[in-house]
Amino acid sequence: MTRSERPASINDELVFLPLGGTGEIGMNFNLYGYGPATKRKWLAIDLGITFPDASEPGIDVIMPDPIFIEGERENLLGLVLTHAHEDHIGAVAHLWERLRCPVYATPFTAAMLRGKLAEAGLLNDVPLHEVPLGGHLQLGPFDLTFVTLTHSIPEPNAIAIRTPLGNVMHTGDWKIDDAPQIGDVTDIKTLTAFGDEGVRAIVCDSTNVLSPGRSGSEADVRKNLTALIGTLKGRVAVTTFASNLARLSTIMKAAEANGRHTVLVGRSMHKVTSAARETGYLKDVPTPVSEEDAGFLPPDNVLYLCTGSQGEARAALSRIADDSHRHIALSKGDTVIFSSKIIPGNELPIFELHNRLSERGIDVLTEKDHDVHVSGHPCRDELIQMYQWIRPELSIPVHGEPRHLLAHAELANELQVPEQLVLRNGLMARIAPGPAQVIDDVPAGRLHLDGRVLVRAGEAPLRERRQMSFAGHVVVSLVVDDDGKLLADPEVACEGIPDLEEGLSVEDTCREAADDAVSRMRKSAARDDAAVAEAARRAVRGRLRFLWDKKPPVRVLVTRV
Structure with a gap:
């Protein structure tokens, strides 16, 4: 008999507590608690970052404040990572010393995290455990199964959580793609079998709930990019999210199909492809050419695969646009393809980057002009399909701004889900026993990485900088x-x-x-x-x-x- 099959004690509760990523997109940090209120055991899922905007001058990244669970860390059984995106793993190296718990991840996510831990000097300190795809894990009262999904990165996992008081499906980030190009397709069999067991709650991605239909397939992007690149003359640069390994593979194969050699430009491109090869991905793509050797290739035979799709000032494409890159130059008649979406809040730097390229006679092509990007998150039809597989009693929308959470809850109601609960970071909800309800409000702030120093949001330095920038x-x-x-x-x-x-x-x-x-x-x-x-x-x-x-x-x- 597993612990999840043992009967619950009379005072036991199953609670859910978001400390990041609810009421916002990014900086995901979620806790599940089990047991009596005075001695709960805790499970953490994901620990990510978000990025500053113009109102946060001098700040490098932003992460959730773990002060609540720091006070409970002797009862924290582990940190489980759903996938390797920065908004899910980016804060681990910064905050692990405050938590000091075991960390669990599938191979690609573990490989990406090891690189971050090595940079932070923590590689030999953090107990990082690899879990196989579809693997199983027992952490105290939490019986966990990793369920393979599809997303814009290899090895995205939902976590099927079994407890004595009921089952929870924590989806992480996902979409439904029948031809993801890298990795396995969605494990529908395991999802439906879990639904057949009876699911108390689903904690689910809300990013694209306002978008009708489906998010689209990476296979279509591969076909469209291959055809588009075949029409272009001169040098071609393509920028996308470095973590989207299927897209990197697509771009490399599109280059090869059109007689072009791929050149990786930007530190993140090299880090991701290195982790991919370490874990068995990208075996079927040609070896990239170095930046130095690319200078000897004819313009029609080169494709630069660059970081900087969001207009980041220090990324490779921004330096190319300024003609300040050490090895790479683009000129009139060359083309830059943005195979990515505009993340809300990044409009100004992206449009400014477009303009800098255009002023130099470089053609700029985006998803608005050509079908060169699909989202990694589920649109409404995919959400409906997930609910049909899982059939939960309770819907808890996460990974979205308030308007997304409310729309997700309305959709769940339309789908006849008996209960919906819209939360914000810091609100602790009792999932079971009984009807779901908020039972506590705990500290849930933000930490700003200011150079090498972590400071709490709202403290004097940032207020003073804002004031100085204004007056x-x-x-x-x-x-x-x-x-x-x-x-x-x-x-x-x-x-x-x-x-x-x-x-x-x-x-x-x-x-x-x-x-x-x-x-x-x-x-x-x-x-x-x-x-x-x-x-x-x-x-x-x-x-x-x-x-x-x-x-x-x-x-x-x-x-x-």
């Missing part, structure tokens, strides 16, 4: 005697602020305000450094607000001699 900043240095009398004119340094008064620089304007404020202080107050600094700060900030209607951060340094 510049001012530094005032004052030298005073024991009684607070100025011994020299204030020194002022300003950045990002225009001159505001005719005949006066902004530095002179601030110097005048600080001098006047300190000179008017009572002697008793002027003997206090903090009071002097605050008087000058308020005066400078007030003057700038009066003249400019903005309030830049002002820092005042007081030296008393």
Whole structure:
């Protein structure tokens, strides 16, 4: 008898707690808890990142704050990874030392994670266990089966979770593709058999719930890209998500079919293809040509496979567009194909990249012009099919913004699923026993990777950067005697602020305000450094607000001699 078959105790509960990826797309981090409220055992699924936007200057990546489960880590049985996308594994190397639990993944995901752990110096510290495709795992009260799905990366897995209080299907990211080009097709037999057992809840991807029909097949992309590349002259560059191994294979084979040699450009391209070959993929594609050797090929015989489909400033395609790449140059008459979608929030850098290429006479082709991309997430017809296989009692939409979650819940209701529960990060829901309901609200913040330092979202550094990016900043240095009398004119340094008064620089304007404020202080107050600094700060900030209607951060340094 497995633990999942043993009867539950009277106080046992099965709970679900999203700490990332619910109410947003990216940064997935989900917890399942089992047992009495005072001594639950926990299972974590995925631990990913998301990327900053313009409102988060200087931040490299963003990840979920694990503070809640840190306090429970002696009861954390393991971290299970569904697949190797950054929004599902990207935070493991950054946060594992806070969790210190075993990690479980199928071979390709494990290979990708090992590279990240090696870079972080954790390769020999993290207990990383490989699970075979379709494998089984027992972690305390959680009986887990890895179920093969299709997605835009090799080895995407749903996790079929069996517990004494009921079964849960955690889908991870998926779609239904009968010809995925790399990897196995969806394991319908296992999905339907799990549904036949009776499923208490499905925790399911919501990304494309607003899109009718189906997401399309990678086989169609291969046919379309091969035909399109055959019509082009000169050098061709194709950019896509490096993690989409089936797409990389498609592009390499399309190049070969048209007499072109593939050149991998960008660090991520090399990392992904290395992990793929290590785990038995990409055996049937030609060996890429190095960047250096590509320079000796005729233009009609080369295809550059590049990182940078989302307009990333440091990626290969951006450097090519700026004509600053060390080995690769494109010119008028060459073509760049964007075999990818625009991730919401990335519109501006992508369109700016399109324009930089176009200004140099390089043709830009996208999914809007040609059928060169399909999504890796299920559209409505595929979601309906999944519900028909699983037949859950409860639908919990995840991996989507609020509008996606609500639309997913409405779809589940239309499909006669008895219960729907829309959550946000931090809301703990009891799945069983009894009707599903929210029972707690726990901390669920964000951590920002600022260079090598992790800081909590909302802390001072980022607020100050936002303020400086909006209104510049001012530094005032004052030298005073024991009684607070100025011994020299204030020194002022300003950045990002225009001159505001005719005949006066902004530095002179601030110097005048600080001098006047300190000179008017009572002697008793002027003997206090903090009071002097605050008087000058308020005066400078007030003057700038009066003249400019903005309030830049002002820092005042007081030296008393």
